[in-house]
Amino acid sequence: MPITSSVVTVGTTPTLLAGEFRGRRRIIIDNESGSDVHVGGFDVTVTAGIHLENKESIQVVQQFANDKSAAQAFYGVVAQGTQNVSVTLFTEDTDD
Numbered sequence: 001m002p003i004t005s006s007v008v009t010v011g012t013t014p015t016l017l018a019g020e021f022r023g024r025r026r027i028i029i030d031n032e033s034g035s036d037v038h039v040g041g042f043d044v045t046v047t048a049g050i051h052l053e054n055k056e057s058i059q060v061v062q063q064f065a066n067d068k069s070a071a072q073a074f075y076g077v078v079a080q081g082t083q084n085v086s087v088t089l090f091t092e093d094t095d096d
């Protein structure tokens with residue numbers, strides 16, 4: 001199972017955290033900053049999105065190889081300045 005981890009600096013406009021999410025994968029988004037981060041789609045705002053306080057995280061899992069749901073990219077935004085967000089992505093090998 002390949003694992004990819006990165007730190008993304010999030011600003012006051014939606015910042016891409018992870019590209020389209022589809023298939024048997026898991027993503028963990030950790031707010032490593034001292035400020036709140038909001039996570040959602042390309043149109044996420046600080047008033048509309050999943051609210052992650054300092055040191056909180058969110059985990060999203062899709063477990064079906066033939067999942068036909070719409071692909072989803074994840075974005076983050078903060079109210080002011082910039083904050084670091086850790087993104088860990090787990091993918092299945094194509095042979096699984």
